[in-house]
Each structure stands twice: as C-alpha cells, then as structure tokens.
Amino acid sequence: xxxxxxxxxxxxxxxxxxxxxxxxxxxxxxxxxxxxxxxxxxxxxxxxxxxxxxxxxxxxxxxxxxxxxxxxxxxxxxxxxxxxxxxxxxxxxxxxxxxxxxxxxxxxxxxxxxxxxxxxxxxxxxxxxxxxxxxxxxxxxxx
Numbered sequence: 001x002x003x004x005x006x007x008x009x010x011x012x013x014x015x016x017x018x019x020x021x022x023x024x025x026x027x028x029x030x031x032x033x034x035x036x037x038x039x040x041x042x043x044x045x046x047x048x049x050x051x052x053x054x055x056x057x058x059x060x061x062x063x064x065x066x067x068x069x070x071x072x073x074x075x076x077x078x079x080x081x082x083x084x085x086x087x088x089x090x091x092x093x094x095x096x097x098x099x100x101x102x103x104x105x106x107x108x109x110x111x112x113x114x115x116x117x118x119x120x121x122x123x124x125x126x127x128x129x130x131x132x133x134x135x136x137x138x139x140x141x142x143x
Contacts, residue, residue, distance in 0.1 A: 061103070101137045
C-alpha cells in the first residue's frame, strides 16, 4: 500500500466514521493509533515508517478539515497516541511524533496561517518543545 492510498484511506475513514460523533478530535486520535500501528507493521517491508506515519496523519487531518473540525485539538489527539503506537510497532516515540507532525503540517498550513499558529500553540502546550518542531515542519510543508 503506497502512501497516497494510506492518506486517502485515512481521510475516508475520518469522513465516514467521525461525522456527527460527540468528540471527533478524540475519535481521530483513536483512528490514528489503530491505523498507524497497523500501517507501520503492514508496510514496513515496502515503505519507510516515516512515509507511512506522515501519510496517515495527513489523511486524518484532511478528513477533519473536510468535516470542519477543531484541527488544533485533532493534532494533539493524534500526537497523544504516538507513544502507544511506538510500543506496539517497536518504533522510537520521538521519531513517530516528528513524522506525525510532518503529516499534520501541510494540512494546518493549507487551513491558513491562523490555524497553523493555533495548531502549533496547542502542540506546544501539550508537548513542551514540540511546537518548534511543528513550526519547522510547517516551514518546509509543501501545501
């Protein structure tokens, strides 16, 4: 499964399963944990984990953008699940956080400067020091 199909699948899952639920950002975090864990273990031979994580997170965030949901809360919910993913997929948690932010950044940037700043602030508040990593990812994002 290539990174585009993972991105599209993640987006479709969010749009289909999280429309109308009580707490979509929390739901997106749960989907992230399940999907990233399965995707890393399932694609390890064909694709670098970095590409897999970034693609899934980009898809999750784009689905939430389509649903017009809270992107800062969604980003924090996704990142909050990376330690569980790290344990299950035998990956470094810091790498997973960085790769997830690389997937989140283009969508936050696409949503506009104010949203990108709000996502960065939320990440910094939840994970001290990670806001700078996210800001760097936004600077290099292609959106």
